Amino acid sequence: MIRHGWGQVPVADAESGEIIGIVTRTDLLKSLGALVEEPPVTNLIDRLHTALQPERLALLKKIAQEAMAHNVALYIVGGFVRDLLLGESSVDFDLVVEGDAIGLAKRLASKYGGRISSHRRFGTAKWHLDHASERLLQAVGASNVVEVDLPADLDFVSARREFYTHPTALPSVERGSIKLDLHRRDFTINTLALRLDGRHYGQLLDHWGGGRDLREGKIRVLHSISFVDDPTRMLRAIRLEQRLDFEIEERTLELLRQAIPLLDRVSGERLRSELVQIFHESRMPQIMARLQGLHLLHAIHPTLVWDDWLEDRISQVFVFQAPAAWRLEDLPKKDFLIYTLLFFRLSQEEIRAAGNRLHFPSGLMALIIDAASLGRDMPKLANQAKASELTARMDECRQMAVAASWLALQGETHARSMIDQYLSTWRFVEPKTNGEILRSMGLPPGPSYRRILWELRAAWINGEVQSKAEEEALLQQLIEAESRDG
Numbered sequence: 001m002i003r004h005g006w007g008q009v010p011v012a013d014a015e016s017g018e019i020i021g022i023v024t025r026t027d028l029l030k031s032l033g034a035l036v037e038e039p040p041v042t043n044l045i046d047r048l049h050t051a052l053q054p055e056r057l058a059l060l061k062k063i064a065q066e067a068m069a070h071n072v073a074l075y076i077v078g079g080f081v082r083d084l085l086l087g088e089s090s091v092d093f094d095l096v097v098e099g100d101a102i103g104l105a106k107r108l109a110s111k112y113g114g115r116i117s118s119h120r121r122f123g124t125a126k127w128h129l130d131h132a133s134e135r136l137l138q139a140v141g142a143s144n145v146v147e148v149d150l151p152a153d154l155d156f157v158s159a160r161r162e163f164y165t166h167p168t169a170l171p172s173v174e175r176g177s178i179k180l181d182l183h184r185r186d187f188t189i190n191t192l193a194l195r196l197d198g199r200h201y202g203q204l205l206d207h208w209g210g211g212r213d214l215r216e217g218k219i220r221v222l223h224s225i226s227f228v229d230d231p232t233r234m235l236r237a238i239r240l241e242q243r244l245d246f247e248i249e250e251r252t253l254e255l256l257r258q259a260i261p262l263l264d265r266v267s268g269e270r271l272r273s274e275l276v277q278i279f280h281e282s283r284m285p286q287i288m289a290r291l292q293g294l295h296l297l298h299a300i301h302p303t304l305v306w307d308d309w310l311e312d313r314i315s316q317v318f319v320f321q322a323p324a325a326w327r328l329e330d331l332p333k334k335d336f337l338i339y340t341l342l343f344f345r346l347s348q349e350e351i352r353a354a355g356n357r358l359h360f361p362s363g364l365m366a367l368i369i370d371a372a373s374l375g376r377d378m379p380k381l382a383n384q385a386k387a388s389e390l391t392a393r394m395d396e397c398r399q400m401a402v403a404a405s406w407l408a409l410q411g412e413t414h415a416r417s418m419i420d421q422y423l424s425t426w427r428f429v430e431p432k433t434n435g436e437i438l439r440s441m442g443l444p445p446g447p448s449y450r451r452i453l454w455e456l457r458a459a460w461i462n463g464e465v466q467s468k469a470e471e472e473a474l475l476q477q478l479i480e481a482e483s484r485d486g
Contacts, residue, residue: 044084044194044202044204045201045202047084047085047087048084048194048202051083051084051089051090053149054140054141054149055140055141055142055149055150056091056140056149056150056151058139058140058141059136059139059140059150059154060076060093060196061196062108062112062139062140063095063104063108063154063196064196064197064198064201066104066107066108066111067097067104067196067197068197068198070099070103070104070107071099072097072098072099072100072104072197073097073098073099073178073195073197073200074095074096074097074098074104074195074196074197075095075096075097075098075178075193075194075195075196075205076093076094076095076096076193076194076196077094077095077096077181077182077191077192077193077194078093078094078185078190078191078192078193079092079094079190080092080093080094080194081192081193081194081204082189082190082192082210082214084194085192085211085214086214086244091151092151094155094157095154095155095156095157096156096157096158096159096178096181096193097156097157097158097159098159098177098178099158099159100123100158101123101124101125101156101157101158102116102118102120102123102124102125102156102158104125104156105118105125105126105127105154105156106125108127109127111135112133112135112136112139113133113134113135113136114127114128114129114130114133114136115127115128116128122157122160123157123158123160124155124156124157124158125155125156126153126154126155126156127153127154127156128152128153129150129151129152129153129154130152130153136150157181159176159177159178159180159181160176160180160181160184161176161180161181161183161184178193178205179205179207182205182207182208183207183208183222185222186221186222186226186230186233186236186237187210187213187219187220187221187222187233187236187237187240188208188209188210188212188213188218188220188221188222189210189213189214189218189219189220189240189246190210191206191207191208191210191222192204192205192206192210192211192214193205208222213249217244217245217246217247218246218247218248218249219237219240219241219246219247219248219249219252220248220249220251220252221233221237221252221255224255226255227255227256227258227259227262228259228262231259231262231263231265231266232263232266232270232271232274234256234259234260234263234296235271235274235275235278235291235296236274237252237256238287238290238291238294238296239274239277239278239281239287241290242281242283242286242287242290243281243282243283243287256294257294260294260295260296260299261299263296263299263300264299267359268356268357268358268359268360269359271300271357271358272358272359272360275300275358276335278291279334279335279338280334284314284318285311285314285315288306288310288311288314289306289311291306292305292306292307300357300358301353301354301357301358303343303346303350303353303354304342304354309345310341310342312410313341313407313408313410314338314341316407316410317334317337317338317341317407318334320332320337320407322403323420323423323424325423325424326399326403326420326423326424327424327428328399328400328403328423329399330398330399330400331400332400332403332404336364336367336368336400336404337404337407339360339364339368340367340368340371340372340401340404340405340407340408341404341407341408343355343368343372344371344372344375344408345372346372348369348372348373351365351368351369351372352365352369355368367398367400367401367404368401368404370396370397370398370401371397371400371401371402371404371405371408372405374393374394374397374401374402374405375405375408375409377393378405378409378412378415378418378419379409379412379414379415381393381415381418382412382414382415382417382418383414386458386462387418387421387426387461387462387463388457388458388459388461388462390418390422390426391422391426391427391429391458391461392454392458394419394422394427395427399423402419402422402423403423405419406419406420406423426461429457429460429461430457430460431453431456431457431459431460431471432468432471433452433453433456433471433475434453435449435453438452438453438479441479443479443482448482451478451482452475452478452479452482455474455478456471456474456475456478459471459474
């Protein structure tokens with residue numbers, strides 16, 4: 001089992017060779033006494049009470065009471081329990097019901113208000129609490145909806161087991177025990193469960209050695225085809241390893257390396273979702289460096305790399321605040337800025353190829369292409385072009401793309417100052433003249449309006465016009481020129 005990562009080994013009769021049973025990895029661990037001893041119930045209860053705000057704890061207890069009244073076991077599972085044992089705070093939790101999760105959620109909504117959405121195939125329900133009723137507020141001891149600290153919604157899952165017909169497929173599901181439900185999860189440290197109903201309140205379940213791996217700081221898959229069933233677990237393994245400062249254990253790392261080619265089968269949407277979660281990690285640079293070292297970025301798309309250039313610039317994303325003088329209508333989002341930096345040095349064709357792999361929305365693709373194209377042009381233009389020419393170039397781009405280009409051009413001091421001038425000053429410059437004035441001067445409507453108004457605006461931006469009288473003089477010259485050319 002240790003050498004080959006097998007989770008189950010058949011046992012044969014020594015004389016007849018007949019299969020008489022199976023030994024599981026858990027059986028072996030129990031026989032060796034390797035499972036982590038469960039902490040005292042009172043200790044875990046104290047930790048639970050400390051981790052949750054009073055309203056959330058009261059809500060959890062109401063749910064547990066309802067589960068107990070209908071003889072169903074209720075567990076809080078996964079990351080919440082892991083973080084609880086590590087002494088970390090976590091506000092989100094998943095609830096697993098050893099029974100009918102949808103039925104439990106509906107009874108709670110009937111009793112306390114809110115609405116339910118469910119997925120019968122997977123036995124899951126979501127209790128939406130965004131409009132908490134008076135009954136719920138009273139039940140959790142809140143005086144009004146403004147003061148209450150409740151989640152927007154809660155997820156309920158019926159304990160189940162899953163089967164994958166082929167790699168990256170959606171699982172086939174059937175009802176199962178809590179032990180089987182925990183076994184379908186990604187890593188041992190996420191298989192811990194805390195029971196909440198009745199006399200079992202505070203009981204820790206650790207069927208798969210998660211407590212041991214928490215203590216030893218190891219990321220370990222539960223079975224040898226875990227990454228085959230869901231290749232995105234490779235990205236999650238790296239994310240957890242770096243977030244917790246753990247280490248992927250040797251056999252798991254071997255399985256990960258073997259499964260890397262399977263990332264090619266994962267949809268762009270799922271990959272993009274995993275990347276966005278990485279972008280929101282405080283140790284995002286370390287995660288990306290690890291992905292680079294294991295060739296996972298290249299497996300997502302050959303153009304994706306992580307290097308010192310990116311690390312220097314992306315570190316600025318986490319502290320970036322657009323200057324108030326820019327008066328941006330759409331503030332650039334962190335995810336967009338990171339994607340822009342990742343693709344900034346690529347050609348337009350490479351950006352499209354990588355963006356198509358990740359199924360970027362067309363609007364996001366256009367913004368990234370605009371920012372990268374502007375970034376390539378600006379260092380040269382900043383040294384050669386007039387202010388009006390720079391303005392015309394940046395007018396072609398969305399404000400978010402211009403701001404992203406400014407962030408990417410770290411080290412290009414002059415180019416960045418020109419972008420700052422544009423965002424804070426030049427883009428707001430307008431001539432005193434408008435279309436109505438041109439019409440009143442007898443100029444027939446047409447393309448000449450755009451040319452004249454732009455020439456007036458350019459003159460203001462370049463400092464060639466500095467008063468209304470000077471603009472009127474230039475306007476007269478432009479109208480005369482239009483008349484001669486016409």
